């Protein structure tokens with residue numbers, strides 16, 4: 001093994017520029033002139049990175065249309081064409097900006113080209129001359145969203161390690177993963193912040209971390225939606241310089257950008273300008289001024305061409321000029337203003353998938369399901385340990401509410417005069433489990449889904465493994481919370497001190513928590529926080545009506561009786577009441593000078609119309625609820641991921 005130092009001048013191979021074989025040793029490092037990367041030494045057998053020139057991706061698109069379909073319950077389904085048969089070519093090794101006025105279709109075009117949006121898309125996208133296979137293309141590309149969807153509780157280094165464990169094949173050793181991570185952090189200027197949590201990073205650092213995470217799998221095409229939005233000018237410059245560097249190593253880097261400054265604009269190699277879904281300019285950045293000249297709309301002196309083209313595209317100087325520009329570029333078919341004037345119209349036939357196929361035969365994801373689950377579980381448990389809302393607040397609320405209820409209903413369970421109070425307590429406990437769990441799930445799941453959408457699209461893991469991991473991770477905490485709550489309330493309120501009854505009580509409560517979690521997941525997966533927080537509790541009201549608490553089940557009108565079968569609260573109430581008053585409980589203690597109407601548990605059970613001999617059936621019914629709701633939540637989540645695209 002031999003150390004190979006790259007002083008930033010030689011075009012060496014490596015993670016960012018291809019692998020080079022120097023006298024039998026593998027070099028992994030490319031050093032941008034301004035950012036010195038550390039020298040990395042690796043054994044031959046550790047290296048599996050393949051980033052040779054052959055993997056460059058030349059993108060071309062023809063007659064691309066995108067039609068958004070707006071469905072509404074109250075009105076007719078409407079269709080709106082957003083992109084109108086546009087064409088274009090994004091050669092490799094270039095930093096390309098998609099520009100245009102607000103609403104011109106920049107993000108839509110980026111979504112279509114990246115394969116993020118597939119429904120409603122017409123036309124053909126080519127990758128190295130072949131019609132693109134979206135799934136195959138995803139292996140070589142990544143999509144970085146405008147908002148940085150990062151795990152806030154993990155440091156830069158931890159996030160990178162998780163990404164490496166999910167995005168690199170399992171046979172890549174730890175040492176090599178660390179070398180890759182350090183290399184990326186060095187080049188992106190994140191070494192100094194590697195122990196800082198994502199939530200504490202600045203906007204620019206978050207953006208660089210988003211890029212760093214995707215660079216781990218060394219994509220040859222990168223799509224970035226407005227990477228400079230929200231950044232100050234120096235962070236913007238740093239971010240664009242970095243993208244330029246990555247492009248100069250052979251990648252095709254496409255990003256949407258709002259009006260850039262003249263300086264920022266000059267960093268781009270190529271520009272694609274849209275006006276209301278049509279192409280008004282395509283070509284080199286420096287060729288834009290000659291283009292204006294050629295079509296008879298010269299750019300005024302001292303005017304930023306980037307501003308001028310947007311003003312033209314907006315129609316500020318007249319709609320006829322927009323039409324003329326569309327004609328001049330043949331809606332993106334013309335390559336006359338490309339940096340390489342000899343770029344041909346013909347496709348370069350080259351299979352982009354060959355090297356990636358070799359790496360990972362037929363599988364879209366880099367690692368096995370087992371490895372994904374292992375990494376996701378590790379991430380989930382660490383996160384749960386650090387999360388103040390999900391963990392500490394949840395435990396705290398359970399303890400506080402149980403003490404409050406315990407104080408309010410002090411020894412009511414062992415007092416023949418307070419049987420009805422105790423019945424109210426049992427229902428209140430079920431309400432506590434319902435609302436606390438439901439709200440927590442509905443409020444936290446949307447943030448999770450936004451991260452899931454990005455990571456799932458960028459092939460970190462399968463939805464199945466993600467869903468399994470969040471289900472497993474929550475179980476211990478949910479048991480701890482429910483058990484603590486039950487133990488405090490049970491003993492403070494003087495319920496029968498018998499293990500069997502306690503366990504029946506606890507199991508019924510725990511199942512309610514799991515049922516409601518499933519319901520919350522289902523609602524949270526489909527609706528946003530606002531609609532979810534309205535719908536969740538509202539949906540619980542009919543469940544309460546059919547639980548047999550206010551109106552006894554036997555008093556329900558026959559045409560409404562079906563409601564009791566679909567109310568999980570009915571089974572839960574039967575379970576907890578059976579635990580406390582069933583199993584042939586003896587006469588309840590009654591003070592000498594008092595009248596205890598319900599001192600005989602049997603009398604009480606008959607009065608409230610609850611059967612106490614149904615415990616097994618209640619548990620089976622609750623388990624069925626858990627299963628059906630969790631499965632439905634999974635299907636909703638999958639449909640949601642598909643609908644986004």
Ligand SMILES: Nc1ncnc2c1ncn2[C@@H]1O[C@H](COP(=O)(O)OP(=O)(O)OP(=O)(O)O)[C@@H](O)[C@H]1O
Pocket residue numbers: 068069070080082100101102103104105106107108109256
């Ligand atoms: N799903 C959709 N349904 C209806 N209209 C849509 C949909 N998605 C986008 N649009 C419309 O398509 C047009 C282009 O949207 P897009 O987000 O691509 O524009 P943009 O150029 O990226 O805008 P901005 O710079 O403001 O982000 C807008 O008028 C938008 O309202």
